[in-house]
Amino acid sequence: MAASLEERLTELEVRLSFVDDTIVALSDTVAAHDRQLHALRNALDALRGDLQAVRGTLGQAAQDEPPPPHY
Template identity: 55%
Template sequence: MASTSLEERLTELEVRFAFLEDTVSVLNSTITSHDRLLLEIRDEFRRLRAELGAVRGALTHDPASEPPPPHY
């Protein structure tokens, strides 16, 4: 009777371990996917920041750089 109880406990541990392995595998793939997505978002953010800087530079109006009006 003791060997059956020990065998049942071992089987239960093996089942739990299998579920844990599956959970770790799913979490690992999720983390990998999120890491890739985060890198893409960072790259896009840098690109947008650079583009915004270029647009701001183009929209900046410096009156000193304009020629004087024709009536001067």
């Protein structure tokens, strides 16, 4: 019975080691995804700013043009 208990304890220690490795790997993956998400959000914010600037320029250019000759 002592050998069986020892085997069970060893098996649990091995499984715990694998679980710890898995947790570390998942944590690293989540951290990498978080960094990538922040970079993508920053890029999206920059693109939104560029789009608003272009829209503002296009809107002003259309207002500055005289009406077509048929008016």
